[in-house]
Amino acid sequence: MRKFLIVLLAVALLSVVVAQKWPAQLRFVSGPSGGTWFALGGTLAGVWTESVIPMTSGTGGGTANILTISRGQADIGLTTLSVFNAAVKGIDPFKEPVKGTVLFANLYRQYAYFIMRKDYATKNGVKTLGDVIRKKLPIRFATLTPGTASELVIRLLFEKGYGVTWSDIKSWGGRVEFASYTDGANLLCDNNLDMFAFQISRVASVIMDIESRIDVVILPVDEEAIQALANYLGTTKFFIEPGVYKSVTEPVPTVGDYTCLVIRENLPEDLVYKLAEALWNKKEQIAKAFADMAELNPQEAISQGVPAHPGSMKFWSQLK
Structure with missing residues (x-):
């Protein structure tokens, strides 16, 4: 009986010690107001x-948040x-590899x-993005x-994928x-631009707005360029599928990316596990306000080749 009580006391003390390691509150950094x-x-x-x-x-901002967390001025x-x-590798726009910030989870997909303008594509015989460069x-x-x-992804695609x-x-x-x-949408629709490029989620109101005003084509990105950028920046390949935009009648290959959460590396593993668990359990609630969050899934939550928090990896791996 005495040994049993000693074990219980040790467990209780250990729980107190673990709990004391948790910060009083965490600081989240997001995007522009x-x-x-x-x-x-x-x-x-x-x-x-x-x-x-709490x-x-x-x-x-996307770049600033990584640095802010690495300096201990924010947590997630x-x-x-x-x-x-880019931060992990220490390449543009970072001057050196950033330490202390790790991946928490990929939330939803981003497409380039x-x-x-359809009239410009027809006039110049443009079928893929590579045609612009070759011609x-x-x-x-x-x-x-x-x-x-x-801007980072688009510029590096031109530089690393096409040498331009x-x-x-x-x-x-x-x-x-x-x-x-x-x-950019207004400039394109007013014929002050021939092409407008950006990265955004699967369903984007800005693209629907453009399509409601002018005829456009969404250009495929050439396979070699997609792979070259993937090798340099860790991006991937997604397809813009028919059914969302009227100008897309067959799958369009493009550069794929993710909106993700990064977190302070030295946060306790059990705390980060609980954060991941709560995010997953509240996914449907969050997706009612932010539809893209419905894409959150265990298979894509953690990417290979980048440092991720052990607490997060533990949670997402248990759901696979």
Whole structure:
């Protein structure tokens, strides 16, 4: 009996020690105020506050969040897998490999869209993105602003996949601009652009808006270019499937990426396990406000080749 009581006491003391290792609260960094990531961050922080641990949510950005967490100024945040891969490797826009920040989970897919005016594609015989490069077309082109995951992925696809820089496009008589989703869509529809490219989730209102105003084609990305970027940045290959956009009548191959959560590496394993468990259990609730979150699944939650938190890996592996 005495031995049994000693064991119980030891277990109780161990539980207290483990609990004491948990921070009093966690800090979540999301995206710019008013954006989708900012709203999603607030929702996730609220879910975890209710079920696991108090959590605050603040603004941030895909690149900045990784650095903020690595410096211990935040605990968990949103980014994309491509940007996180760049951080791990210490390549542009990072000056050296970033330590202390690891993957928590891939949340939902991101697709690279190359949207071209149909009249321009027909006139110049453009069937794939590679045709633009091979023909050295004097194209009026725009993507999102530097510092965004979209600009990083699109620029590196041109550089690593096709061996072409923004300067090369300009040397053909082309033009490269940077714009928001809204401004880029308006420029394309007003015939001030020939092609607008960006990275976004599977169902995007900006693309539907463009299609409601002008005829467009969504260009396939050439296989060799997709693989070259995958080797450099850890991206993958997805297909834009028919049924969402009227301009897509057969699967369109493109660069694939993920919106993901990264987390402070030295957080306790049991705490991170509980965070993953709560995220999964509240998935349907979160997806009512953010439809893309319905894509969260154990098979894609953890990517190979990047550091992930042991607590998170333990949880997602148990669901496979």
